[in-house]
Amino acid sequence: AQSVTQLGSHVSVSEGALVLLRCNYSSSVPPYLFWYVQYPNQGLQLLLKYTSAATLVKGINGFEAEFKKSETSFHLTKPSAHMSDAAEYFCAVSGGFGNEKLTFGTGTRLTIIP
Amino acid sequence: DSGVTQTPKHLITATGQRVTLRCSPRSGDLSVYWYQQSLDQGLQFLIQYYNGEERAKGNILERFSAQQFPDLHSELNLSSLELGDSALYFCASSIAGGSYEQYFGPGTRLTVT
Secondary structure, eight states: OEEEEEEOSEEEEETTSOEEEEEEEEESSOOEEEEEEEOTTSOEEEEEEEOSSOSEEEOGGGOEEEEETTTTEEEEEESSOOGGGOEEEEEEEEOBTTBOOOEEOOOEEEEEEO | OOSOEEEOSEEEEOTTOOEEEEEEOOTTOOEEEEEEEETTTEEEEEEEEETTEEEEEOSOOTTEEEEEOTTSOEEEEEOSOOGGGOEEEEEEEEOSSSSOOOEEOOOEEEEEO
């Protein structure tokens, strides 16, 4: 069984400040981890993925995430927030081949303060 | 634009009715997934098809069914609709067997009145 926990359903940061969205996972097999972003009234857009190649993963729009097995974490960061980053962010886990379904966290709504 | 298309975008119907949601995956993708997003349950996996065959099942109600056709498009059928079925239904597609990222369509917003 797999699950993810996103700490903080709402996060507010000032424009230009560091963005840190937290995700912890639980998985009985080596996990594949993803971050998706959802803008209002839109579908989910893939930001980045971890598939065991490199622990520091770079994604689109300046986001990156680091896989830490010892902490079972996959936190999402961006050095400098932009107003356009305001959205809902979802962490998700899958088990890879034969177990490809995504199990999502409850989401974190990111607000950017001008 | 993810390349995944879903129709219709919005659907309003009454309790007890039946509806069909349609999804066309990205060109070359063999796997199609259906997810339901609601305020109380969040994003939940419903069902996966791979190259026409059912591959995995999640928390899908017996009133719901799906299929994937030879041209790889998929349909999700929802019957005997209840108020609680009101939600956003997403389709996603992936190559399957590759790096497993899924690309999501814009969703169908279903409102049951």
